[in-house]
Amino acid sequence: MTAEELEEEQEPGRARSGIARVLAVIDVIGSSSQAQGVSTIARRTGLPKAVAHRILRELVTGQFLSFDEERKLYRLGPGALSVGLAAMRELDVPAIAHRHLVALSERTGETTTLSLRQGWSRIYADQVLSDQEIRMSVALGTSHPLHAGSSSKAILAALPDAEVADYVAHHRLDSVTDATITSTAELSGEIARIRALGYAVSSGERQSGAASVAAAFHGATGQVVGSVSVCGSQDMFTRCRSESLGEWAAATAADISADLGCRTAEGDGRRATSVP
DSSP states (O other): OOHHHHHHHTOTTTTSOHHHHHHHHHHHHHTOSSOBOHHHHHHHHTOOHHHHHHHHHHHHHTTSEEEETTTTEEEEOHHHHHHHHHHHHHOOHHHHHHHHHHHHHHHHSSEEEEEEEETTEEEEEEEEOOSSSSOOOOOTTOEEETTSSHHHHHHHHHSOHHHHHHHHHHSOOOOSSTTSOOOHHHHHHHHHHHHHHTSEEEESSSSTTEEEEEEEEEOTTSOEEEEEEEEEEGGGOOHHHHHHHHHHHHHHHHHHHHHTTOSOSOOTTOSOOOOO
């Protein structure tokens, strides 16, 4: 028996299988924005250094990891990228998010919706209708600009500053209703407010008599995928209730982000900014 194998045999809590140890190593590297050394990886996984080193060597040989010979650091390699891209292609976002929409609707008693970003607009991809006799509903598949309504504004506010500025520079802030934001200065203030709260609020901005709250959710690489909303009549959305609904929408968006493989829903582009 080699020294490495002996050390592995003596590993405390050795109930983990070989596959579980490999996955633990991959998780440590994949969850960090920086390359990692073997000592750090061993410490974070709880593996003996020799065992971690053997796993790392095998992953490098299979091109799942890349190794920087000069700095003695490991990061994800081309093999991991291929697997990740294949997984992303297979993701059915509405199917993944649906149970969260159901739970949010049951909790709030209101209709909940799922929107997906499509370039500089977004579409309704799913909804769960309220059980109330008088309830809101949306037309699935319809496209809407990113400055009108909470579902749109939540997506816009979650984008990096440069993309927000690009949207404003190349798109007219056309009015959908009398309450739609059409001023760049007002939109700038609204984006800062959404980023501070973690959710967007709309009252009659896209549809007269309707109100909603919404929060953006993110994919595995941190990209903005879409938003989840709670919607109903304006009469039902008092300020106090909107705060509670907004917090629930934000929590639901975070859950959807996690299911899509996002480590954190806070992207670098969600800083308060001024729109030119």
